[in-house]
Amino acid sequence: MEKGKTREVVVSALQFACTDDVSTNVATAERLVRAAHGKGANIILIQELFEGYYFCQAQREDFFHRAKPYEGHPTILRMQKLAKELGVVIPVSFFEEANNAHYNSIAIIDADGSDLGLYRKSHIPDGPGYQEKFYFNPGDTGFKVFQTKFAKIGVAICWDQWFPEAARAMALQGAEILFYPTAIGSEPQDEGLDSCDHWKQVMQGHAGANLVPLVASNRIGKEIIQTEHGDSKITFYGNSFIAGPTGEIVAAADDKEEAVLIAKFDLDKIKSKRHSWGVFRDRRPDLYKVLLTLDGSKPSV
Numbered sequence: 430m431e432k433g434k435t436r437e438v439v440v441s442a443l444q445f446a447c448t449d450d451v452s453t454n455v456a457t458a459e460r461l462v463r464a465a466h467g468k469g470a471n472i473i474l475i476q477e478l479f480e481g482y483y484f485c486q487a488q489r490e491d492f493f494h495r496a497k498p499y500e501g502h503p504t505i506l507r508m509q510k511l512a513k514e515l516g517v518v519i520p521v522s523f524f525e526e527a528n529n530a531h532y533n534s535i536a537i538i539d540a541d542g543s544d545l546g547l548y549r550k551s552h553i554p555d556g557p558g559y560q561e562k563f564y565f566n567p568g569d570t571g572f573k574v575f576q577t578k579f580a581k582i583g584v585a586i587c588w589d590q591w592f593p594e595a596a597r598a599m600a601l602q603g604a605e606i607l608f609y610p611t612a613i614g615s616e617p618q619d620e621g622l623d624s625c626d627h628w629k630q631v632m633q634g635h636a637g638a639n640l641v642p643l644v645a646s647n648r649i650g651k652e653i654i655q656t657e658h659g660d661s662k663i664t665f666y667g668n669s670f671i672a673g674p675t676g677e678i679v680a681a682a683d684d685k686e687e688a689v690l691i692a693k694f695d696l697d698k699i700k701s702k703r704h705s706w707g708v709f710r711d712r713r714p715d716l717y718k719v720l721l722t723l724d725g726s727k728p729s730v
Contacts, residue, residue, distance in 0.1 A: 436697045438579045440606060440642065441470035442680070444669040444688040446650030449482040455504055459511055461689055462519060468691045471540070471579040472518040474646040476669075477587050477610040478533070479522060480504060483648070486617070486663060487656035488563040496526035496564075499547060505536050513542030518577045520584050522610045524564070525549070533565045533586055535610065540578040548573050550586040551595065557618040558663050561588075572598040580696055584608045590628075590645065594720065596635035601709075604641060605696050611647040614665035625666045625684070637676030640703035642694050644671050649685060674699045 443461045447454050458475050465473045478484075484492045497503070508521045518540050525534040525547075533550035549568030553561045572595055574583045583599025583606070590596075590609040599607060609632065616622040629645075636643040649667040653660050670681040671692040682688035703709070719725050 435695045437693055437695050438606070439469045439471045439691060439693045440644050440671060441465035441468070441473040441692075442644050442646040442669045442671055442682075442688075442690040443473065443475050444646060444649060444667050444682045444686075444690070445476070445479075446665075446687070447479060447482055447648055447652070451480045451504070454480055455507060459507070461687070462508075462511060462517070463515070464689045465691065466515045466517055468689065469693075470517060470691055472577065472582065472606070472608075472644075474520055474608050474610060474644050475522065476646040476648045477522045477612040478524060479610075479648070480524070482652045482654060483612045483663065483665070484654060485561045485564060486558050486652070486654040486661040488560055489656070492564065493526075493531065496524040496531050498526050499523075499534065499536065502536075505538070505544070509538050509542040509544065512538045512540060516540045516578075518579060518582075520582075520608055520610065522586065530566045531564055532568055533561065534568075535584055535586060537575045537577070537582070537584060539575075545575045545577065546573070548584055548586070550589060552588045552592055554588045556616075558616060558661060559588075572602070574599055574602040574604045580605045582606050582608055584610075587611045587613065590632050590635070593635060593638065596639055600639035600641055605700070606694070607635060607639070607641055607643040609643070609645045611645055611669075612665065613647055614663045617661050617663060623666070625668050629668060629670060629678070633672050633676035633678065636672040636674060638708070640674045640699065640706055640708065642672060642674055642692070642699070645669055649687070674702065 525532040537545040551568040555562040583604030648665045653662045680690040
């Protein structure tokens with residue numbers, strides 16, 4: 430880096446309510462991507478599975494028709510054209526069909542429109558309103574980082590965001606910013622349970638523990654899905670945010686309004702702070718074998 434030069438990147442998190450019409454939602458996503466670009470954004474995050482309603486509220490055979498193969502996926506192709514036109518990076522979340530397997534996946538589109546590759550969601554939840562194990566195989570890509578025009582980024586999906594191992598794995602591979610597209614809201618079995626603050630604080634911890642910025646994009650609005658037991662509804666709580674490298678929130682949305690969040694980071698300045706802080710220097714991987722077990726009782730030698 431030349432003396433006096435900085436490597437700055439502007440990131441954006443989008444937030445909007447979905448309909449259950451693909452063309453309407455993709456048009457909304459494109460409109461907000463253009464708005465983020467107009468505000469100077471270089472890397473723009475759209476929320477999880479934004480093509481339609483969050484269908485995992487129900488276990489329905491007909492919902493498998495929503496899946497499409499990665500190759501030739503129409504929404505990915507459209508976002509490739511948009512990314513190239515605007516010169517921005519766009520991670521694109523979609524329901525992937527791969528022969529007889531299905532994944533909750535995301536394609537990373539670089540600023541020239543090229544497809545840098547695929548990440549498949551690793552941690553698959555299964556609870557009331559979030560019955561993803563019915564639809565998705567556990568991801569087989571492992572945690573990855575992608576060298577984009579503007580930064581090396583780590584991208585994981587929703588439930589992955591609750592696992593510090595995922596964030597650390599991406600940081601160890603050189604991720605300079607972490608991105609988490611999300612679909613989370615109320616709990617159908619307990620209207621009094623509000624996980625919003627917990628959700629944010631966990632990810633703020635990932636940012637602070639790894640000294641990297643973090644971007645989380647969530648949807649808003651009430652969605653009602655018909656199930657065999659009657660209607661199921663979730664009110665998605667938005668609160669999309671961007672955190673800085675000490676976990677501080679630098680931009681945040683509310684729980685009701687469409688949003689285009691923007692934040693600028695000097696990646697070289699953050700890199701110097703990360704290196705000097707010592708948390709990667711002082712790691713002891715030889716002592717972490719217990720993390721390879723489920724119950725902590727029989728770590729591998």
